Amino acid sequence: xxxxxxxxxxxxxxxxxxxxxxxxxxxxxxxxxxxxxxxxxxxxxxxxxxxxxxxxxxxxxxxxxxxxxxxxxxxxxxxxxxxxxxxxxxxxxxxxxxxxxxxxxxxxxxxxxxxxxxxxxxxxxxxxxxxxxxxxxxxxxxxxxxxxxxxxxxxxxxxxxxxxxxxxxxxxxxxxxxxxxxxxxxxxxxxxxxxxxxxxxxxxxxxxxxxxxxxxxxxxxxxxxxxxxxxxxxxxxxxxxxxxxxxxxxxxxxxxxxxxxxxxxxxxxxxxxxxxxxxxxxxxxxxxxxxxxxxxxxxxxxxxxxxxxxxxxxxxxxxxxxxxxxxxxxxxxxxxxxxxxxxxxxxxxxxxxxxxxxxxxxxxxxxxxxxxxxxxxxxx
Amino acid sequence: xxxxxxxxxxxxxxxxxxxxxxxxxxxxxxxxxxxxxxxxxxxxxxxxxxxxxxxxxxxxxxxxxxxxxxxxxxxxxxxxxxxxxxxxxxxxxxxxxxxxxxxxxxxxxxxxxxxxxxxxxxxxxxxxxxxxxxxxxxxxxxxxxxxxxxxxxxxxxxxxxxxxxxxxxxxxxxxxxxxxxxxxxxxxxxxxxxxxxxxxxxxxxxxxxxxxxxxxxxxxxxxxxxxxxxxxxxxxxxxxxxxxxxxxxxxxxxxxxxxxxxxxxxxxxxxxxxxxxxxxxxxxxxxxxxxxxxxxxxxxxxxxxxxxxxxxxxxxxxxxxxxxxxxxxxxxxxxxxxxxxxxxxxxxxxxxxxxxxxxxxxxxxxxxxxxxxxxxxxxx
Numbered sequence: 001x002x003x004x005x006x007x008x009x010x011x012x013x014x015x016x017x018x019x020x021x022x023x024x025x026x027x028x029x030x031x032x033x034x035x036x037x038x039x040x041x042x043x044x045x046x047x048x049x050x051x052x053x054x055x056x057x058x059x060x061x062x063x064x065x066x067x068x069x070x071x072x073x074x075x076x077x078x079x080x081x082x083x084x085x086x087x088x089x090x091x092x093x094x095x096x097x098x099x100x101x102x103x104x105x106x107x108x109x110x111x112x113x114x115x116x117x118x119x120x121x122x123x124x125x126x127x128x129x130x131x132x133x134x135x136x137x138x139x140x141x142x143x144x145x146x147x148x149x150x151x152x153x154x155x156x157x158x159x160x161x162x163x164x165x166x167x168x169x170x171x172x173x174x175x176x177x178x179x180x181x182x183x184x185x186x187x188x189x190x191x192x193x194x195x196x197x198x199x200x201x202x203x204x205x206x207x208x209x210x211x212x213x214x215x216x217x218x219x220x221x222x223x224x225x226x227x228x229x230x231x232x233x234x235x236x237x238x239x240x241x242x243x244x245x246x247x248x249x250x251x252x253x254x255x256x257x258x259x260x261x262x263x264x265x266x267x268x269x270x271x272x273x274x275x276x277x278x279x280x281x282x283x284x285x286x287x288x289x290x291x292x293x294x295x296x297x298x299x300x301x302x303x304x305x306x307x308x309x310x311x312x313x314x315x316x317x318x319x320x321x322x323x324x325x326x327x328x329x330x331x332x333x334x335x336x337x338x339x340x341x342x343x344x345x346x347x348x349x350x351x352x353x354x355x356x357x358x359x360x361x362x363x364x365x366x367x368x369x370x371x372x373x374x375x376x377x378x379x380x
Numbered sequence: 381x382x383x384x385x386x387x388x389x390x391x392x393x394x395x396x397x398x399x400x401x402x403x404x405x406x407x408x409x410x411x412x413x414x415x416x417x418x419x420x421x422x423x424x425x426x427x428x429x430x431x432x433x434x435x436x437x438x439x440x441x442x443x444x445x446x447x448x449x450x451x452x453x454x455x456x457x458x459x460x461x462x463x464x465x466x467x468x469x470x471x472x473x474x475x476x477x478x479x480x481x482x483x484x485x486x487x488x489x490x491x492x493x494x495x496x497x498x499x500x501x502x503x504x505x506x507x508x509x510x511x512x513x514x515x516x517x518x519x520x521x522x523x524x525x526x527x528x529x530x531x532x533x534x535x536x537x538x539x540x541x542x543x544x545x546x547x548x549x550x551x552x553x554x555x556x557x558x559x560x561x562x563x564x565x566x567x568x569x570x571x572x573x574x575x576x577x578x579x580x581x582x583x584x585x586x587x588x589x590x591x592x593x594x595x596x597x598x599x600x601x602x603x604x605x606x607x608x609x610x611x612x613x614x615x616x617x618x619x620x621x622x623x624x625x626x627x628x629x630x631x632x633x634x635x636x637x638x639x640x641x642x643x644x645x646x647x648x649x650x651x652x653x654x655x656x657x658x659x660x661x662x663x664x665x666x667x668x669x670x671x672x673x674x675x676x677x678x679x680x681x682x683x684x685x686x687x688x689x690x691x692x693x694x695x696x697x698x699x700x701x702x703x704x705x706x707x708x709x710x711x712x713x714x715x716x717x718x719x720x721x722x723x724x725x726x727x728x729x730x731x732x733x734x735x736x737x738x739x740x741x742x743x744x745x746x747x748x749x750x751x752x753x754x755x756x757x758x759x760x
Contacts, residue, residue, distance in 0.1 A: 081690055084661050090654060110696040111658060116689060274470060278491060281464050309496060310461055316490040 001073025154180035261351035275315035381453025534560035544583035641731035655695035
């Protein structure tokens with residue numbers, strides 16, 4: 001293998017795939033980036049057991065020459081050092097040459113690097129996915145859907161299935177659900193899909209979705225998604241991102257969502273967020289994060305929290321609309337803040353069915369998001 | 381105590397003094413900020429055992445009213461919560477009122493806060509410093525002097541005196557020295573001082589100087605420095621910063637600095653820094669950070685590092701001037717990088733007196749900085 005390649009293009013591709021290389025690999029090859037060179041271009045691949053990312057650099061982009069291939073071939077280079085050294089090379093171009101025993105020479109300006117390369121035959125083989133049917137989601141929408149749900153997934157490995165986000169697809173609607181048993185976030189969107197296409201119980205690790213988010217562009221560029229037996233493939237431009245589907249059956253959460261409310265409030269999102277944020281600062285000192293919400297006779301609500309050592313915070317928030325019974329309820333202020341921060345609507349709807357029943361929070365601008373928080377049982 | 385005060389001005393002063401409050405106080409009062417209110421203004425004070433910071437907010441700044449004092453008084457409030465809540469208050473102004481038992485009420489917009497205040501009588505008393513003689517140093521110069529020396533101080537508490545920077549003042553020259561026994565950094569500057577004023581063996585903790593740096597403005601504004609028996613006072617605008625002087629005698633470092641060299645190089649700072657940075661990446665994998673420098677017959681130098689598992693980096697750097705013997709030496713690349721990053725000179729002088737003797741690095745633009753690094757003893 002021998003080629004010269006532009007530093008910037010190689011560096012961009014390395015940055016994308018390196019997210020999938022293990023930082024503490026069980027065997028050295030998993031801490032590597034595989035480089036495959038042919039006369040069409042250079043393919044970089046990194047893989048741990050959960051994620052594989054592949055990025056392709058064509059030899060030219062229109063008139064612009066990116067790489068000149070003298071001899072095709074393959075090698076695996078240790079990711080950590082390779083990622084850092086390439087961006088610091090002195091020249092705009094570098095030469096890579098693989099010699100006997102995968103000994104790799106990198107030359108750039110007055111810099112000469114010898115690297116101990118590994119045998120590409122030992123590198124994990126990527127899953128083969130039949131690309132018969134796929135859905136297309138704009139990049140910015142996919143990022144929003146991830147951001148608006150993944151925070152509610154569990155971080156405890158005791159219930160591995162809940163560390164994922166559940167994906168369901170039916171009647172042209174893609175739905176994400178995440179829950180850690182104390183709260184739930186869901187988001188629905190209409191996406192481009194073949195007529196009658198559907199899937200259910202596709203659960204993808206929250207950590208993986210956060211990694212995916214970083215390589216998805218923040219614009220309308222479509223991401224193609226192919227769901228297979230136990231893998232999902234995301235195509236983002238020249239990048240292929242493979243994720244394992246988590247084993248197990250995701251619990252049915254539809255029954256815990258109340259359909260009727262005893263108290264309904266419409267509140268200004270920003271003012272409520274700021275008030276709960278201040279109450280959170282006090283509640284945090286007690287480690288419980290408990291904040292109380294009490295409806296007032298004058299049509300406002302009072303948010304409060306207290307700490308025996310520090311004191312008390314009391315907030316008044318004006319209500320835009322209120323229907324139903326007066327209410328007194330306590331909840332985890334951190335969970336409420338997490339939810340309020342991802343809702344992009346000037347006003348929010350909050351529905352209560354009693355002090356011990358789930359609280360429902362929804363944007364008033366659109367019907368695509370639904371959030372649920374379980375209240376705290378408190379005395380007084 | 382009762383007053384109303386502008387949020388921004390109070391917040392700025394809180395941010396300045398809070399750096400001196402203990403995050404894990406031995407007694408609660410040390411985790412507090414003392415507020416003293418009289419008809420001239422508001423004084424905030426925080427103190428741990430090493431540093432005390434005091435900031436004064438006048439009731440008005442020219443025509444601009446900052447605070448309206450209804451009733452003078454004092455209280456100590458827990459720093460952590462107070463620091464965070466003030467900047468998040470909803471209104472531009474807040475009211476603070478201290479009631480019985482130092483119970484403190486803070487009101488701002490629709491927010492009401494009760495805080496458990498502490499008795500100001502229990503707060504540490506600041507050192508009294510006779511302000512007979514002082515020196516004046518422009519803020520940006522003081523910050524440079526700190527940045528160019530403090531990194532070389534020891535971080536090991538086994539030799540407490542070396543965790544400080546040594547200050548000496550004689551003949552209008554202020555000199556800083558820091559060393560951890562493996563390297564040394566020194567910086568001299570001419571400053572405004574009374575005729576014949578001098579001091580020696582004033583050692584100030586590196587951590588303290590980094591804190592001081594954060595409140596010193598990055599311009600020519602003068603910082604007044606008063607050196608007393610076992611304290612140093614820095615006056616930065618409305619802020620007083622007190623630091624303890626470390627106990628003990630700083631070692632005499634003058635004898636270890638060679639005056640004559642067997643090999644002298646003048647090198648381009650940026651190119652040398654980049655080359656050593658790349659060699660450092662490889663040397664870091666071996667945990668030793670060892671980099672070799674070898675002078676070449678063609679008048680350049682070769683910088684190299686190697687790792688048994690990863691490979692080898694070899695760099696050529698052109699020399700601007702070279703006099704003396706050919707040389708082969710090894711040193712800690714991290715120490716060299718730390719030094720090169722603080723030298724603000726396009727070319728640097730590097731002087732060697734042999735493979736086992738101290739390396740001297742100096743800017744070529746001015747004679748005010750001197751750096752020393754001990755080489756490594758290596759085989760081959």
